[in-house]
Amino acid sequence: MELVDGSFERALGRHLRAELDALNVASPATARPYARRGSMRYAWAVGRTLAVGLAVALLLGSVAAFASGDPGKFVSSAERSLGIPPFDDKPPIGSLKSPSSRPSESEGRARPSSGSQSEPAESPTPEPTQRASPERESPEASPSPEPGHSPEPPEHSPGPLPGDD
């Protein structure tokens, strides 16, 4: 080789040694950083792969839904695969509020009455006895009611109406 042992090579070697030896290299850590770093890198690589996969799946799914023009097809197939009732069985999205709000309102109204119906079944003794006992006591106290007084309608007796409270 023509450049071997030339002055340039000697100067190169001298400068290289001087510059590299002048670098303040930190002493190697005793805590085996290579092992720790490997596990962190592994976790980072796995997490990054999962995140990228999820992003690609979402992107492809949205593109496919947009291209087909019927997002419900993919949604319903996914629902079926997950065991959820298909989307077609549900009311349409536009009319979802009014029918659902009505039953909820009617449920809200019906709930106390049904509760009052069910309450006696759950706890039959307290309320009828508390309310009925004075009323019944009075007929018992005066077994012969006055002829002008008509007895209270029987449907009021089992329990109070919601507006009574």
Place this chain on the structure above:
Amino acid sequence: MLERAATPADVLPALAHYTPGVPADFDRLYRASFARVVRTLASIVGSLEAAEDCAQEAFTRAYRAWPNWEARVPAEAWLHRIAVNTAISYRRREQIRSLPSLLMRLGVPPTGPDPAERVHTRALLPELRRLPPKQAAAVVLRYYHGYSNREIAAVLGVSERTVGQRISDALAMLRSRLGESGSF
């Protein structure tokens, strides 16, 4: 006639005895060779911080491969090979990363180095960094570690002729940039 690449066991003396797969031996190798590996990498990647990062990555790779290390190959030569490959990958990644800024600079008149920076930075390492990484690795193994071409060929896994060509090309480029006299 085609040259056969010499194996490291043919040319490099075993400096210490290590057992593959034994963590304590890898710890010894790590402590013994960390600074040398960092200095080798600094001449390829250009900065000490990047060299330390590359060295850590190289030791991580080496630690994973440590059970498969063949004891007939000197451990430090094996380590240098991994480290040089890591530095080459680093340089490639860095080139890709710097591509957008390079494109943004297209058309802008080139600016010279900052005079203050020129005073404080060393002359040779930035020039080595401008070389192709394989040439820089051959230069530093030759002129810093003092390996012969045959030993470098064994470390890098190439033929002696390839090593000679790389060093010759690197020296020609350095001479044109630094001056013939070597008074850089």
